Amino acid sequence: MSCSILCRQLTLRYGQHVAVEDLDAEIESGSLTALIGPNGAGKSTLLDAIVGNRAPVRGQIAVRNQGHGSIAYLPQHPQVDRSFPIDVAGLVAMGLWTRRGAWRRWRRQDREDVNHALETLGLVDHARRPISALSGGEFQRALFARILIQDARLILLDEPFAAVDEQTSYALQEIILRWHREGRTVMTVLHDLDLVRALFPEAMWLDRRKMAHGRTEAVLEDVQAVQDARENRRHKHVQVTTGAG
Amino acid sequence: MLIELLLAPFTEFEFMRRALLGCTALAVSATPVGVFLLLRRMSLAGEAIAHGILPGVAVAYVLSGLSVAGLTLGGLLGGLTVALLATWMSRTTILREDASLATLYLMAMALGVLLISSSGRNVDLFHLLFGGVLALDDASLGLLLSIAVITVVAMLLLHRPLTFESVDPGFMRVVSGRGPVIQSAFIILVVINLIAGFHALGTLLALGIMILPAASARMWSDRIGVIMVLAPVMAWCSAWFGLLLSYHVEAAAGPAIVGMAGAMFVLSLLLARRSKTDTRSSTRTWKGT
Numbered sequence: 230m231s232c233s234i235l236c237r238q239l240t241l242r243y244g245q246h247v248a249v250e251d252l253d254a255e256i257e258s259g260s261l262t263a264l265i266g267p268n269g270a271g272k273s274t275l276l277d278a279i280v281g282n283r284a285p286v287r288g289q290i291a292v293r294n295q296g297h298g299s300i301a302y303l304p305q306h307p308q309v310d311r312s313f314p315i316d317v318a319g320l321v322a323m324g325l326w327t328r329r330g331a332w333r334r335w336r337r338q339d340r341e342d343v344n345h346a347l348e349t350l351g352l353v354d355h356a357r358r359p360i361s362a363l364s365g366g367e368f369q370r371a372l373f374a375r376i377l378i379q380d381a382r383l384i385l386l387d388e389p390f391a392a393v394d395e396q397t398s399y400a401l402q403e404i405i406l407r408w409h410r411e412g413r414t415v416m417t418v419l420h421d422l423d424l425v426r427a428l429f430p431e432a433m434w435l436d437r438r439k440m441a442h443g444r445t446e447a448v449l450e451d452v453q454a455v456q457d458a459r460e461n462r463r464h465k466h467v468q469v470t471t472g473a474g
Numbered sequence: 475m476l477i478e479l480l481l482a483p484f485t486e487f488e489f490m491r492r493a494l495l496g497c498t499a500l501a502v503s504a505t506p507v508g509v510f511l512l513l514r515r516m517s518l519a520g521e522a523i524a525h526g527i528l529p530g531v532a533v534a535y536v537l538s539g540l541s542v543a544g545l546t547l548g549g550l551l552g553g554l555t556v557a558l559l560a561t562w563m564s565r566t567t568i569l570r571e572d573a574s575l576a577t578l579y580l581m582a583m584a585l586g587v588l589l590i591s592s593s594g595r596n597v598d599l600f601h602l603l604f605g606g607v608l609a610l611d612d613a614s615l616g617l618l619l620s621i622a623v624i625t626v627v628a629m630l631l632l633h634r635p636l637t638f639e640s641v642d643p644g645f646m647r648v649v650s651g652r653g654p655v656i657q658s659a660f661i662i663l664v665v666i667n668l669i670a671g672f673h674a675l676g677t678l679l680a681l682g683i684m685i686l687p688a689a690s691a692r693m694w695s696d697r698i699g700v701i702m703v704l705a706p707v708m709a710w711c712s713a714w715f716g717l718l719l720s721y722h723v724e725a726a727a728g729p730a731i732v733g734m735a736g737a738m739f740v741l742s743l744l745l746a747r748r749s750k751t752d753t754r755s756s757t758r759t760w761k762g763t
Binding site: 315319 | 513515631632634635637638640641642643644645646647648649650651692695696697698701
């Protein structure tokens with residue numbers, strides 16, 4: 230069973246600043262949604278609230294059908310200490326926490342799953358390398374492999390393709406599509422609107438408040454309309470101030 | 475001849491055997507905790523807590539003399555107070571964490587020495603600052619062994635969550651929500667092991683047997699499992715050779731032990747070839763950690 234997310238009049242703060250205001254939205258179970266909007270629009274703050282790291286100042290946020298360990302979250306700047314003496318396989322195996330917890334022994338199946346995840350992300354040759362020796366793209370692949378192991382119903386990704394090369398980006402996109410096909414709910418913060426159009430059936434445009442939410446084409450049309458209107462206003466302003474036309 | 479040089483002091487004198495037993499307890503208990511203290515970049519916090527023990531034991535000393543129970547309780551309260559104050563200061567003031575910790579340990583040190591020196595017995599001040607590893611009585615040895623048992627059990631239970639929480643606290647917050655519990659349990663382990671270290675090596679050197687072997691072992695390996703085994707072995711060797719040095723040249727035992735740990739660190743620094751970003755790869759199948 231997958232997870233759905235329900236927000237009712239949700240208001241969130243980031244420090245003293247209101248980051249999200251009066252958000253009413255429902256992310257359907259099994260959907261693949263891109264969360265778009267300008268910098269400071271509250272996208273990352275919203276993901277933080279969904280995983281429970283941030284309490285609402287007003288309103289409600291509910292994750293339905295949420296079982297033990299059913300959320301996987303990849304923040305834009307993960308807090309991983311890359312100087313810690315652990316190898317890539319060890320980092321990926323952290324995803325086993327959701328099924329084995331603190332004390333249960335890892336079984337042969339768990340080890341096979343870790344090896345399979347490393348294989349899927351093209352990291353099998355790097356399994357025994359310390360995480361400090363990975364490039365940015367390899368490290369991001371390792372974090373995706375950890376999510377594979379988590380087997381979460383709800384997957385939240387914040388700018389997952391930032392600072393990775395094109396080849397890695399394609400590989401990670403394939404994994405996201407696979408999660409969608411498996412019926413998991415995936416929500417991803419993105420800035421690249423071409424990628425949003427190509428990959429995501431649903432989109433939510435957030436600019437502190439919800440500006441649009443629905444089929445990606447319709448949302449991007451709204452974005453384009455607002456951008457055109459702004460461009461027209463700017464153009465007229467330039468004409469007035471220079472006395473042109 | 476060599477064997478006699480290495481073994482004779484321990485076969486001949488009970489106080490040397492007791493000192494080695496106390497140090498063995500510290501090596502299996504305090505050093506693994508020191509490994510995590512080092513890897514979590516909390517060495518300075520450890521230093522502040524170690525100094526925070528001093529005013530606690532000073533108050534206990536003024537009230538009850540050199541009683542093991544009194545000093546332990548005083549040290550526990552002092553160490554936990556500094557740990558809580560450090561957390562509070564780093565959250566509520568504009569001072570950076572290192573500055574908060576430095577101010578705390580300077581104040582704790584000054585207060586502790588002031589309290590002890592005002593009692594008028596400087597010999598006891600030396601004992602509290604540098605410990606009495608060659609004079610471990612039954613009560614002290616019992617305490618060290620008890621703390622070692624508690625710590626080994628706790629570290630076995632905490633190893634996985636503590637490792638994961640050290641690698642990625644954000645991940646653990648989402649999947650378990652027990653980050654604060656793990657952190658608190660770890661701080662309690664740090665405090666009780668610093669108290670064990672205090673009984674043998676004094677407040678000034680207690681951290682030495684935790685951090686120096688951990689730092690040396692880190693030089694040799696990029697694997698937490700290897701470091702967790704290597705560091706206690708290095709701590710135990712430092713204790714053995716430190717006690718021998720102290721016996722043969724009549725040096726103070728605590729500084730000799732920590733000095734040996736320091737020499738091992740310098741050797742590791744010079745000889746360990748492993749760089750921080752070893753890029754060697756292996757195609758071996760992963761068998762688990």
